[in-house]
Amino acid sequence: MADNAGRTGPLHYDIQYGAEVADARRDGRAIVALESTIIAHGLPRPDNLRVAREIESTVRATGAVPATIGMIGGRLVVGLDDTELRHLADSDSVAKLSARDLALAAATGADGATTVAATSAVAAAAGIDVFATGGLGGVHREAAQTFDESADLVTLARTPITVVCAGVKSILDVAATLERLETLGVAVAGFRSHQFPGFFITDSGYALDWSLDSAQQIAEVIHARRRHGVGDGALVVANPLPPEEQLDPALHDATLATGLARMAEAGITGKAVTPFLLAHFHSATRGASLAVNVRIILRNAELAGRIAVAAAQAG
Structure with a gap:
């Protein structure tokens, strides 16, 4: 149909x-x-x-x-x-x-x-109105030389949708991604947190100006955006994993460092970067990163469902 x-x-x-x-x-x-x-x-x-x-x-x-x-x-x-x-x-x-x-x-x-x-x-x-995903694409490391940036960012700048995610993957340039989101007019709020999550890890090390505490409050933001009619961009709800469910931060940092080094040695660039590094994480963590990935998307799906129901009930 x-x-x-x-x-x-x-x-x-x-x-x-x-x-x-x-x-x-x-x-x-x-x-x-x-x-x-x-x-x-x-x-x-x-x-x-x-x-x-x-x-x-x-x-x-x-x-x-x-x-x-x-x-x-x-x-x-x-x-x-x-x-x-x-x-x-x-x-x-x-x-x-x-x-x-x-x-x-x-x-x-x-x-x-x-x-x-x-x-x-x-x-x-x-x-x-509501979309659940794992993590956003963003600005890649060395983007100043390669101009490699995910199309997710520009699309979100012109798309009125609420996206529930666990931030961006730490294999990206998190600081540059947040700067681009701000420049593009994409609103970002943490869910019960003022810290931007780093996908596999609870805290990327970067602070957020806004935090929202409930599905009902996020639904209120959705309706306020409609009433005001200002801006066509997305609302990103950054939903961090509880610390006890994240990938061990020390393992994460060591895996990222070795992955970046191997990527440089192999001359991996462009679209091949993300699958290469994610495959490295899966192998080096013996599947632990995959289990975290699944927990992320299930938690985001649950929160997105509650937001969608609250928004529908609010009319």
Whole structure:
């Protein structure tokens, strides 16, 4: 079912809705957008499909409806069903789609998994207010020479959505990423914390001006942004792991240092940097980083579900 009625702005995607999401849209129920890159590219098989289902179950347990977004044979789907989830999880030919790639993938009939940028853009076009992910992309180390910066940042600057995440991966330049978010007009608030999380670790070492203490308070911010009508950018809710659930900080720092050194020796640059370093973390920590990654996305999905329900109840 394609439906773009009532949409404004530059995003007019030809969207098909899964049955559960279509019903939720009709009834005005809370919906949480979910990315599909974690299924196709972020987790190893068979964990990827199991975790994808667990993420959706976590959202449902809050009273919200999960809307995993992806592309199947050129069809942009908001609310992949289980067969479609399995297809993206098992296929070796799933394209990684940022927002710029959507039209190209649709026209060529591709299967694709949406990144933070693409998921945010499509969710906003579908009228979904809340999106749960693991961590944002950001400014890469040595960006002053390479100009390597994630498309997530620019997309969030022009997309009115609330993104629940665990900050940005510590393999990036966290300070530069926060500066770019500020320059681009993207609001950032910690959840019950004034410290920006570093994905695997609870505290990246950088402070935030704002902290929000409950799902209801975040829902109030969502409605205040609508009422004021000022700015089109996203609200980033940075949700840190409890300290007892983070990757051991000493192990994290040592792993990051050796990973950066090996990356430099191998001449790894550009798009290959993130998968190289994440694979190094998985290997060097003997899977501990993967377990932390899963805890992150499940916690973010749970908080996003509570925010979406609170926002729906507030009208």
